[in-house]
Amino acid sequence: MTQRQSKPGDYDLLIVGAGPVGCVVAERAARCKGWKSLVIDRREHVAGNCHDRLHESGVLIHPYGPHYFRTNNPGLLRYLSRFTEWVDGQYIVKSAVGDKLYPIPINLTTLEMFFGESLDEVSAKRLLDSLAHPIADPQNSEEFVLSRVGRELYEAFYLGYTQKQWDLHPRQLAPSVCGRVPVRLNRDERYVDHRYQLTPKDGFDAMFRKMLDHPLITVQTGTEFGDVRGRIEPRRATVYSGAIDEYFDHCHGRLDWRSLRFEFEYVEQPFVQPCVQINHPAAHAYSRTVEIKHVTGQAHPGTVLSYEYPSATGEPFYPVPTPQGSALYAKYKVEAQVETQERAVYFAGRLAEYIYINTDEALEKGLALFERLALERDWYFLPRALKRAEGLGTAKPVGAASPARSAS
Numbered sequence: 433m434t435q436r437q438s439k440p441g442d443y444d445l446l447i448v449g450a451g452p453v454g455c456v457v458a459e460r461a462a463r464c465k466g467w468k469s470l471v472i473d474r475r476e477h478v479a480g481n482c483h484d485r486l487h488e489s490g491v492l493i494h495p496y497g498p499h500y501f502r503t504n505n506p507g508l509l510r511y512l513s514r515f516t517e518w519v520d521g522q523y524i525v526k527s528a529v530g531d532k533l534y535p536i537p538i539n540l541t542t543l544e545m546f547f548g549e550s551l552d553e554v555s556a557k558r559l560l561d562s563l564a565h566p567i568a569d570p571q572n573s574e575e576f577v578l579s580r581v582g583r584e585l586y587e588a589f590y591l592g593y594t595q596k597q598w599d600l601h602p603r604q605l606a607p608s609v610c611g612r613v614p615v616r617l618n619r620d621e622r623y624v625d626h627r628y629q630l631t632p633k634d635g636f637d638a639m640f641r642k643m644l645d646h647p648l649i650t651v652q653t654g655t656e657f658g659d660v661r662g663r664i665e666p667r668r669a670t671v672y673s674g675a676i677d678e679y680f681d682h683c684h685g686r687l688d689w690r691s692l693r694f695e696f697e698y699v700e701q702p703f704v705q706p707c708v709q710i711n712h713p714a715a716h717a718y719s720r721t722v723e724i725k726h727v728t729g730q731a732h733p734g735t736v737l738s739y740e741y742p743s744a745t746g747e748p749f750y751p752v753p754t755p756q757g758s759a760l761y762a763k764y765k766v767e768a769q770v771e772t773q774e775r776a777v778y779f780a781g782r783l784a785e786y787i788y789i790n791t792d793e794a795l796e797k798g799l800a801l802f803e804r805l806a807l808e809r810d811w812y813f814l815p816r817a818l819k820r821a822e823g824l825g826t827a828k829p830v831g832a833a834s835p836a837r838s839a840s
């Protein structure tokens with residue numbers, strides 16, 4: 433990865449975060465506009481949370497949790513295919529309840545195993561209708577699941593897992609938290625429904641490194657935004673994909689994130705689990721075990737199992753989906769809009785927008801942000817009066833902590 437001394441004003445873009453959003457913006461800016469970018473990341477690698485690396489045993493692992501790439505967008509896939517070849521994604525998940533492993537999402541097989549009767553689409557629908565609670569407008573995740581599958585399935589598959597994951601009762605969580613996982617009346621065992629379910633053949637890091645491999649892109653890993661803030665003055669804009677509350681020195685308070693702690697165990701046999709992921713809703717302190725080799729397809733005599741322990745501390749992974757969190761984020765969003773206007777700092781990505789998004793959505797955000805920058809920051813060609821009329825401003829240095837404004 434390129435590491436070189438930078439001068440203030442040397443770059444068109446300063447990009448904070450070498451995750452999917454940052455990589456796409458840098459790549460597009462270089463290849464489509466000839467813009468020069470400095471991409472920094474506080475971690476020692478690129479690819480953000482999609483980062484993969486070799487475990488000491490030589491097995492490829494996903495250190496920040498398994499990443500199952502999927503998309504419905506053929507254009508996105510075409511774009512990414514410039515930087516990688518693909519292998520088919522084998523995203524099969526099971527849930528360990530009692531002494532059995534049940535397919536997740538719940539499907540016909542899950543229902544047959546759980547209730548001990550053979551079912552088809554019609555009888556399964558009838559069964560679920562008879563189990564579902566009549567809740568017309570579910571207000572939280574518990575009500576949502578009860579209204580779809582009833583109490584027995586809720587207690588077996590959702591309650592314990594959700595409590596472990598969030599350390600909150602499903603009653604305290606928005607309906608969408610448990611609503612993301614479908615219930616199927618067929619035998620489709622795939623974890624997700626997307627049209628394309630693929631994994632980069634040589635891994636995510638290799639794909640993102642190739643994206644950044646351009647003479648107009650300089651990458652400095654192991655670099656904090658604070659180290660360059662006020663020192664690097666990009667000609668056009670700063671793209672910030674770090675945590676939004678951190679950018680504003682937590683002036684309105686800290687946003688609440690859920691994290692995970694990972695333990696990796698090497699096992700000297702080709703595979704340990706029958707599928708990539710097993711959820712553990714009841715037993716154990718860990719919530720899931722992941723054997724990513726099922727997905728990467730790597731040829732290796734051994735395998736690595738990762739144990740995931742949900743945690744209140746550690747890397748920010750999932751925004752805690754509560755009304756308080758949304759209200760706090762709304763305050764920062766107002767600050768961010770002003771910062772974009774006044775200092776040409778653009779906020780995008782999961783940390784900057786306090787949102788859970790999958791990788792394809794993050795990549796799409798990167799592409800959309802590049803389009804916006806091309807429109808708004810190609811200002812050498814815009815007369816000054818027009819720029820002012822459209823409130824586009826000019827890029828000012830992002831000084832040390834801009835004064836906090838009240839959002840009210």
Ligand SMILES: Cc1cc2nc3c(=O)[nH]c(=O)nc-3n(C[C@H](O)[C@H](O)[C@H](O)COP(=O)(O)OP(=O)(O)OC[C@H]3O[C@@H](n4cnc5c(N)ncnc54)[C@H](O)[C@@H]3O)c2cc1C
Pocket residue numbers: 448449450451452453454472473474475479480481482496497498499500501502655656657658673674675692749750780781782783789790791792794
């Ligand atoms: C546990 C887990 C599992 C996931 N599984 C999947 C999956 O199966 N499939 C899928 O499609 N998606 C999955 N995702 C989502 C995926 O990781 C994200 O969509 C994607 O990484 C978001 O890209 P991003 O660029 O917004 O952020 P990130 O990937 O987080 O990149 C942001 C980067 O900014 C850097 N940064 C932050 N602050 C600073 C600072 N102050 N200075 C310097 N650098 C900074 C960070 O170090 C980070 O590398 C998962 C996410 C998690 C947490």
